[in-house]
Every structure is written in C-alpha cells, then in structure tokens.
Amino acid sequence: MTAITPDDLYKKSADAPASGLLTAGAILAVVGMGLFAVLAFGEEPGRAWSAFHVNFLFFTGLSMGGIVFSAVQVVVNGKWAGSIIRFAEAATGFLPVSLLCFLIIFLGRHHLFPWIEHPTPARGNWLTVSWVFWRDLLSLVLLFWLSFKFVANNMKPDLLRLRGEVDGFKGSVYDRIIGDYKGTEREEAALTKKVQRLAPLLILAYAYCLSLIAFDLIMSLAPWWISNLFGAYYFMGSLLTGLAMMGLMMVYWRGKIGLESIVPKKVFHDLGKLVFGFTIFWTYLTYSQFLVIWYGNLPEETSFLFVRLWDEWRPIGIMVGAMVFLIPFWGLIWVKSKVNPVTFTTFLTVSLTGMWLERYLMVQPSLTEHGPALGLPEIGITLGFLGLFLIGYGFFAKTFPMVSPRLSEKALAHGHH
Amino acid sequence: MSKSPGGIMAVFEHVDVAADSIRALKEMGHKDMTVYTPAPLHEIEEAIGHTSSPVRRWTLAGGLTGLASGFAMTMWMSYDYPVVVGGKPLGSIPPYIVIMFELTILLGALSTVAGLVFHAIRNYRAAGYDPRCSDDLIGIFVPCPVERRSAVEDMLKDKGATEVKVEV
Structure with missing residues (x-):
C-alpha cells in the first residue's frame, strides 16, 4: 500500500462524508422546531420565543465568529491555520437559516420586546418596531453578503483545482463560483488582493453589525439599561464561540476524513492557545464592565447586574463565570490538555455551553419575573437550533472542499511556523 | 563558569545530517548534549525533543x-x-x-x-563552542567519558560530520 499523500486528502475532502451531520441535523431540527411550534402556539409562548431568541443570538454569533476568524487570518497574513480554516468558514452554510430565524423573531415580537407595549420615552424613536426591524435586517444582509463574497473568493483557487473531482450539481455550483477565473499568475495575484480588501471590510462590518444586533436585540430587552461596551462584549464572545466550534469541528473532521498528517498536534496547540486567550479576553470585558458599574453605583445600571448575580439567577451567573472562565482557564493552560483531542474537546464543550448560558443570562432575566427555568422548552429548542446549524454546516461540507489545498500547502510549506 | 567536561565536538554543514546525528546519539544513550546552531532550526529542535525550560x-x-x-x-x-x-x-x-x-x-x-x-x-562558558557555529555551521558537543569516545567519534564521522574533535 502506498502512503496517503496530501493530494489524496485534498481530493477526499472535496467529497467530505457529511451525511452523518445532515441526518443528525435533520432529526434534531424537526424535533426541536416542532417543539417550538407546539409551544409557541400552545401554552407557553413566552418561554418558547425567548429560547428561540437566545439561540438565534448564540448560533448567529458562533457562525459569524468562525467566518471572521478566517478574515482575521487573511489580514494578519497568518498561515498556521491553513489546513483547518474551512472548518470555520463552513459555518457560512448557517447564515441563510439565520436570516430566516431573524424574520421569524419579528413574528413573535410581542412576546419578546417589552418596549412595544411600554415605550421608553428616553429612547425616543430609536426603539420602534419598523426602525429596529429594517436597520437590523439591512445590517444582517450586508454582513452575510460580505461573508459569502469573502468565503467564495477565498475558495476560488481550491474549487478550480478540484473541479475535475466533482460533477453534476456540485460541478455547476463550482463553475458558478469559479466564473472566468483561470488561475493564471496575474489572476491569482488579483484575487489575493481582492480577498485582502474584503477581509478588513468583513471585520469592520462584523464589529458594527453585531454591535447593533446586541444593542437592539439584547440590550433593548431592558430598555432603561445602557452599556457602551455591550456590543463589543457580544461580538468578542461570539469570536470565542466561533473558535470553539472550529476546534470541535477540527477534531470531528480530522477523525472522519483521516487528516492526521495535515492537521498535526501543533495546530491543536495553537488553536488551544487562541481559545485560552479569548477566554481571558471575555473575562476582561466582563470585568471591566462590572467594575465601572460597581464604581458608579447608579441604580439604573446596578439593577441589571443585581438581577443576574444575586438571588434566583445567582446559580446561572456563577455557572457562566466558572464555565467560560475558570474551567477553560485551568483546563487549557497546559500544553498536554491542548494537544490531547479528548481533553481539548471537553474544555471547548464546557466553554461553548458556558457561552450559551451567558447568552441566556443576558436575555432571559429581562423577560421574566421568575428565576431560571431550564427545562424541555429551552433544551429542546436549543437542540433544534443545533440541528439547523448542522444542516447548514453539513450542506456546505457536502458541497465544498473541507480542506483548502492552497492554504494547507502554505501552512505545510511554512512548516512549523 | 563551570569547567567544561571532556567530550566530543562535531561540526556539521547540513541540518538534516545534524538532526540525524542527534537522534543517533540519543539512541546510543547520550541524552545530554549541547547543540549550537546559527539560527533557530525546527528540525534540530524536534530532534532534541521538547524539554521545558527552568x-x-x-x-x-x-x-x-x-x-x-x-x-x-x-x-x-x-x-x-x-x-x-x-x-x-x-x-x-x-x-x-x-x-x-x-x-x-x-x-x-x-x-x-x-x-x-x-x-x-x-552556562556562560559553554563547552567546546566553535565560533563558526554563529556563522553557518552546526555544532554538537557530547560530554563523553574517555572509554566511549572512539565509538561516538566513529558514529559521528560516519553520519557525515565535517569535523570531529576531542575537547578536554
């Protein structure tokens, strides 16, 4: 038997075995969204809608975080992640679903936004249904359109190279994206330039649009509360979830396609360091906001924290701190736990779950008088969203090469940076 | 400023040969050695293996x-x-x-x-240091008792060292 060359792996990755993801995703999505429909039109519309809202925020942030990490790699001219970058970019597949979910949220607006029934005079016309809806819709469309453009251009040379491996529907999709790109040296240089122009635009749009989403869809739930940092807090947390998702997908596809030779342990180490870094950054942002509110001690600011950190919501608040900061911090500080796939996956999962709880903690206490209720509606709808995400992701994986030959070669040629 | 122990200093022109020799030395049981390179070289780093710094x-x-x-x-x-x-x-x-x-x-x-x-x-006075190791050559110094020197010397020459000398 001859040894498997990277070339074989690239060909194999153009036909990644995504049916597992798609099947699991379809089952979860049908069950979860079925549950959502039953609850939303049935007895507990409030819980169903808020769980839907939390998950929309979590999964949209997670997908965009992954894609923006790819743009960051382009801007900083990073090469080490070349062989795994598409595991993050594949989250593009979820974006159309996300847009649809955004539209659905406005069907349930009366269950979500307290300022519809009780307008907050201090916010003037900023919080009116049509203005919030249109500006958020436009910013999401802009952000997703930029993401598509960025990812498609970043994939062009790979699609051209692997065009011979695919046919039928996939072939025509490849042809559409390739267009009249022939891969000559001049065209390649022009394409690189184009991607390098799109990447910073995407990053700026990410920061701007997700800040707006955070202000409009999370902060407005408690319309009297203002935090300038909140936008950054949301999109930096999203970057953390994007990286964690990328790490989990890396472990999954590495085993599934057999990528041990082009995804060495060194990459685990590097990605682990990055997740560790963003764990600390999340804590930094949380703490800097906490400190300012603590110092100022103004009732309209502190009450937002009191609700979340004392009394009924305290267990959730403590869990968020432990699962996003303490556990991943001590877990991922060691080299050994980063390069071991089992511990690596465990700590990333803890971090992701903690970030979900953090989104829940930002949204839910504003919408209810009661303490946390994490039961079938919340878990079921979350699994439903996980299903939708896996369908979008799996569709991308089924269609496009999951390993970029061009970027992997750069990463490998660079050796061990 | 410890006095250098006796041993063998071998000089190499090529990275892969030097990395090979490091692995061979480790196989012979010489885990303790000092390697001089003009620049950080990953092959050499990998051959020496990961040791955590004090x-x-x-x-x-x-x-x-x-x-x-x-x-x-x-x-x-x-x-x-x-x-x-x-x-x-x-x-x-x-x-x-x-x-x-x-x-x-x-x-x-x-x-x-x-x-x-x-x-x-x-570690200021490093044993057997050769100034050319700051230019374009790779040096490996192996502390080594007298009775084993000839075996190590032969092996290093065999691997392709350009120069092998005994340092006291």
Whole structure:
C-alpha cells in the first residue's frame, strides 16, 4: 500500500462524508422546531420565543465568529491555520437559516420586546418596531453578503483545482463560483488582493453589525439599561464561540476524513492557545464592565447586574463565570490538555455551553419575573437550533472542499511556523 | 563558569545530517548534549525533543509573589490609613483586583528576565563552542567519558560530520 499523500486528502475532502451531520441535523431540527411550534402556539409562548431568541443570538454569533476568524487570518497574513480554516468558514452554510430565524423573531415580537407595549420615552424613536426591524435586517444582509463574497473568493483557487473531482450539481455550483477565473499568475495575484480588501471590510462590518444586533436585540430587552461596551462584549464572545466550534469541528473532521498528517498536534496547540486567550479576553470585558458599574453605583445600571448575580439567577451567573472562565482557564493552560483531542474537546464543550448560558443570562432575566427555568422548552429548542446549524454546516461540507489545498500547502510549506 | 567536561565536538554543514546525528546519539544513550546552531532550526529542535525550560519556574514564582503583594499592599494601605472613598467599604476587592493583576504581570515579567539572566550566566562558558557555529555551521558537543569516545567519534564521522574533535 502506498502512503496517503496530501493530494489524496485534498481530493477526499472535496467529497467530505457529511451525511452523518445532515441526518443528525435533520432529526434534531424537526424535533426541536416542532417543539417550538407546539409551544409557541400552545401554552407557553413566552418561554418558547425567548429560547428561540437566545439561540438565534448564540448560533448567529458562533457562525459569524468562525467566518471572521478566517478574515482575521487573511489580514494578519497568518498561515498556521491553513489546513483547518474551512472548518470555520463552513459555518457560512448557517447564515441563510439565520436570516430566516431573524424574520421569524419579528413574528413573535410581542412576546419578546417589552418596549412595544411600554415605550421608553428616553429612547425616543430609536426603539420602534419598523426602525429596529429594517436597520437590523439591512445590517444582517450586508454582513452575510460580505461573508459569502469573502468565503467564495477565498475558495476560488481550491474549487478550480478540484473541479475535475466533482460533477453534476456540485460541478455547476463550482463553475458558478469559479466564473472566468483561470488561475493564471496575474489572476491569482488579483484575487489575493481582492480577498485582502474584503477581509478588513468583513471585520469592520462584523464589529458594527453585531454591535447593533446586541444593542437592539439584547440590550433593548431592558430598555432603561445602557452599556457602551455591550456590543463589543457580544461580538468578542461570539469570536470565542466561533473558535470553539472550529476546534470541535477540527477534531470531528480530522477523525472522519483521516487528516492526521495535515492537521498535526501543533495546530491543536495553537488553536488551544487562541481559545485560552479569548477566554481571558471575555473575562476582561466582563470585568471591566462590572467594575465601572460597581464604581458608579447608579441604580439604573446596578439593577441589571443585581438581577443576574444575586438571588434566583445567582446559580446561572456563577455557572457562566466558572464555565467560560475558570474551567477553560485551568483546563487549557497546559500544553498536554491542548494537544490531547479528548481533553481539548471537553474544555471547548464546557466553554461553548458556558457561552450559551451567558447568552441566556443576558436575555432571559429581562423577560421574566421568575428565576431560571431550564427545562424541555429551552433544551429542546436549543437542540433544534443545533440541528439547523448542522444542516447548514453539513450542506456546505457536502458541497465544498473541507480542506483548502492552497492554504494547507502554505501552512505545510511554512512548516512549523 | 563551570569547567567544561571532556567530550566530543562535531561540526556539521547540513541540518538534516545534524538532526540525524542527534537522534543517533540519543539512541546510543547520550541524552545530554549541547547543540549550537546559527539560527533557530525546527528540525534540530524536534530532534532534541521538547524539554521545558527552568525559566518558567521563575515566572510562576514571580507571578504568585506579585499577586500576593498586590493583595497585601492594597489591603494594608486601606486599613492602615482608612479613608472612605465613594461610600465603598474600606477593603473593596473589585478595584484591587486590577492592581493585583498588574503586579502579577509586572513581577512575573521581571522575574522571567532575572531567571533568563541567571541561567544564561551559569552556562556562560559553554563547552567546546566553535565560533563558526554563529556563522553557518552546526555544532554538537557530547560530554563523553574517555572509554566511549572512539565509538561516538566513529558514529559521528560516519553520519557525515565535517569535523570531529576531542575537547578536554
């Protein structure tokens, strides 16, 4: 038997075995969204809608975080992640679903936004249904359109190279994206330039649009509360979830396609360091906001924290701190736990779950008088969203090469940076 | 400034040959060796294997000292000269965490530099150093008792060392 060359792996990755993801995703999505429909039109519309809202925020942030990490790699001219970058970019597949979910949220607006029934005079016309809806819709469309453009251009040379491996529907999709790109040296240089122009635009749009989403869809739930940092807090947390998702997908596809030779342990180490870094950054942002509110001690600011950190919501608040900061911090500080796939996956999962709880903690206490209720509606709808995400992701994986030959070669040629 | 132990110094022109020799030396049981390279070379690094630097202990000690002294300093100052600021309790932890954090970083960094200097000075007179190893050659020094020298010498020559000499 001859040894498997990277070339074989690239060909194999153009036909990644995504049916597992798609099947699991379809089952979860049908069950979860079925549950959502039953609850939303049935007895507990409030819980169903808020769980839907939390998950929309979590999964949209997670997908965009992954894609923006790819743009960051382009801007900083990073090469080490070349062989795994598409595991993050594949989250593009979820974006159309996300847009649809955004539209659905406005069907349930009366269950979500307290300022519809009780307008907050201090916010003037900023919080009116049509203005919030249109500006958020436009910013999401802009952000997703930029993401598509960025990812498609970043994939062009790979699609051209692997065009011979695919046919039928996939072939025509490849042809559409390739267009009249022939891969000559001049065209390649022009394409690189184009991607390098799109990447910073995407990053700026990410920061701007997700800040707006955070202000409009999370902060407005408690319309009297203002935090300038909140936008950054949301999109930096999203970057953390994007990286964690990328790490989990890396472990999954590495085993599934057999990528041990082009995804060495060194990459685990590097990605682990990055997740560790963003764990600390999340804590930094949380703490800097906490400190300012603590110092100022103004009732309209502190009450937002009191609700979340004392009394009924305290267990959730403590869990968020432990699962996003303490556990991943001590877990991922060691080299050994980063390069071991089992511990690596465990700590990333803890971090992701903690970030979900953090989104829940930002949204839910504003919408209810009661303490946390994490039961079938919340878990079921979350699994439903996980299903939708896996369908979008799996569709991308089924269609496009999951390993970029061009970027992997750069990463490998660079050796061990 | 320890006196260099006796051993063999071999000089190489090629990276892969040198890396090969390092692996062969380790197989022969010579785990202790000093390698000189003109630039950081990953092949050599991998051949030698990962060994953790003693400097990291300095960093940890410095960081923990900084944390403890940050806590002690802020608390001592608050209670030694009590002034109520902004209606907050005297020993308020939230703002002091910032000072504790900064001192952790500061003392951690300073002690890292100190550790670096300390360990560098201890190895100042490195055994068998050849100035050409700062130019374009790779040198491997193996401390080695007299009775085993010929075997090591033969092996290194066999692997393709351009020069092998005995250092006393």
